[in-house]
Each structure stands twice: as C-alpha cells, then as structure tokens.
Amino acid sequence: MNLIPYHSEALVSILSKEEVLGHLMRTTRQVNFLGMDPMLDEKIKFNGIVGQEGFRISRMIRKGDSFLPLLSGKVEATSRGSLILVEYRPFPATVFFLSFWSVILFAFSAYFFYQLNPGYALICLSLALGNYGLGLLFFHRQVRISRALFHEQINFEMKDKD
Numbered sequence: 581m582n583l584i585p586y587h588s589e590a591l592v593s594i595l596s597k598e599e600v601l602g603h604l605m606r607t608t609r610q611v612n613f614l615g616m617d618p619m620l621d622e623k624i625k626f627n628g629i630v631g632q633e634g635f636r637i638s639r640m641i642r643k644g645d646s647f648l649p650l651l652s653g654k655v656e657a658t659s660r661g662s663l664i665l666v667e668y669r670p671f672p673a674t675v676f677f678l679s680f681w682s683v684i685l686f687a688f689s690a691y692f693f694y695q696l697n698p699g700y701a702l703i704c705l706s707l708a709l710g711n712y713g714l715g716l717l718f719f720h721r722q723v724r725i726s727r728a729l730f731h732e733q734i735n736f737e738m739k740d741k742d
Contacts, residue, residue: 585675585719587649587668587727593734597657600664600734605630607733608637625733626651638671639726646674647718649726664734668723678715682708 593600608626628637634654641648653666670678685708692701 582720583716585647585670585678585716587720587723589666589727591664591666591731591734592658592661593664594661595734597655597662600655600662601630601632601635603733604635604637608635609640625729639722639729645722646677647715647722649719649723651726651730666730668726670719674715674719678712682712685711 595603604626607623608628608630609624610629611627625640626637627640628635628651630637635651637651638648647670649668650671651666651668653664656663656665685704689701689704689708692698692704
C-alpha cells in the first residue's frame with residue numbers, strides 16, 4: 581500500500597485502441613449534475629468522459645463515498661493491440677479535506693508541544709496520523725474495487741470473442 585493516495589498501472593490488451601475506447605464509451609455515462617437520472621441501465625458501470633485518446637471516469641455508485649477514485653487514462657495503439665495507462669487518484673475535494681485536517685491537527689500538535697503540554701500534543705498527533713491512515717485505507721479499498729470492475733470491463737469483449 582502506498583503512503584500517498586495514488587495508484588497507477590499499465591495494462592496490455594489484445595483489443596485495438598478503438599475497441600477498448602468503444603467498450604468504455606458503451607459502459608460510461610456522462611455526468612448530469614442538474615438531473616436526477618435513476619440508474620436504470622445495468623450496462624452502465626462508470627460516470628465520466630471517454631474521448632478519442634483517453635478517459636476520466638469513476639465507478640457508478642448508489643450512495644456517496646468520499647474516497648472513490650477518479651480513473652484517468654490514455655489508450656495507445658500498438659502493433660498487436662493496445663496499451664492502457666491508468667491512474668487512480670482521489671477527487672480534488674477529498675485531497676483538500678484530507679490535507680486540511682491533517683495539517684490542522686499537526687499544527688495543533690506542534691502548538692501543544694511548544695506549550696509544553698505533551699498529552700494534548702500526542703492526542704493531536706495520533707488524530708492526525710489516524711485521520712491520514714484511515715483516509716489511505718479507505719481510498720485503497722475503493723481503488724481495489726474500481727480496479728477489479730475496470731479490468732472486468734476491459735476484458736469483457738475478449739470473453740465474447742471466444
């Protein structure tokens with residue numbers, strides 16, 4: 581497990597670049613922030629945008645999860661298929677709040693050490709480390725789930741071709 585909320589991988593597929601992006605387009609819905617569309621279509625697995633060169637998607641969820649990763653990727657054509665480069669990152673709001681509370685708690689810890697009150701300083705330090713540690717744990721758990729779904733979707737057409 582990384583000590584920063586980030587994960588990347590390179591996948592090799594026998595599918596062409598167009599096939600990979602086409603399948604992602606069929607399983608991805610563009611986000612409509614103004615509408616309250618019910619999730620009726622079971623084929624839709626991701627929210628986001630799929631373009632000619634790559635994608636920015638996140639897993640479709642029914643209830644909010646602050647640690648859901650944003651999958652950013654590029655698909656490059658090769659002579660025997662395609663190369664898929666994927667980065668899993670937290671959304672910017674998650675990075676902001678995780679950083680904000682960690683910095684605030686570390687600042688309180690430093691202040692209490694300066695004031696010669698080690699009990700409060702250790703409490704703030706343990707809360708800061710616990711906050712960051714739980715954030716990493718929850719993020720990496722969501723990466724594992726999103727990664728498995730992404731791999732399943734990329735390999736979907738290969739199963740149908742046999």
